[in-house]
Amino acid sequence: MNWIVQFLTWLRLLFAGWIDPPYKTIVVQALLPEKLKNKAIYIVEEDGFEEQAAMLCPRCRDHILHMNLLPDERPCWTIICHDDGTASLHPSVWRKKDCGVHFWFRRGRVFWT
Incomplete structure (x- = not known):
C-alpha cells in the first residue's frame, strides 16, 4: 500500500x-514592492x-529568489515573456543554500528537478 502512495505523490509532482x-x-x-x-x-x-x-520561493515561500537579467554580471538568466502573459527563465533556478530549491520555470509554471 505504501508504494501506491509514493507512486501517486510522484505523479502529482511530475x-x-x-x-x-x-x-x-x-x-x-x-x-520591487515591499511584499x-x-x-x-x-x-x-x-x-x-x-x-x-x-x-x-515556490517551496518555502519565506524568502525571495532574485535572478539577475543583466548579461554583464554573473550568474545571469534570460527571461522570455510569452504572448499569453506568462514568462520562462533560462537556465534553471537552483538555490544551493537554505531550502535547496531547484526547478525550471517555463511558461509561468514551476517544474521540479
Whole structure:
C-alpha cells in the first residue's frame, strides 16, 4: 500500500506544473514592492532594461529568489515573456543554500528537478 502512495505523490509532482495555474508576470519600474504576491514573477525594469526577475520561493515561500537579467554580471538568466502573459527563465533556478530549491520555470509554471 505504501508504494501506491509514493507512486501517486510522484505523479502529482511530475504533473504539478501542468495542473497548477501559471504564475502572473508583473513588470515593475526600478524597485520591487515591499511584499511580493504568491504565484507571481516580477520583472524589474529600469531605463528600459530588464535588470532582475524575482519571486517568492515556490517551496518555502519565506524568502525571495532574485535572478539577475543583466548579461554583464554573473550568474545571469534570460527571461522570455510569452504572448499569453506568462514568462520562462533560462537556465534553471537552483538555490544551493537554505531550502535547496531547484526547478525550471517555463511558461509561468514551476517544474521540479
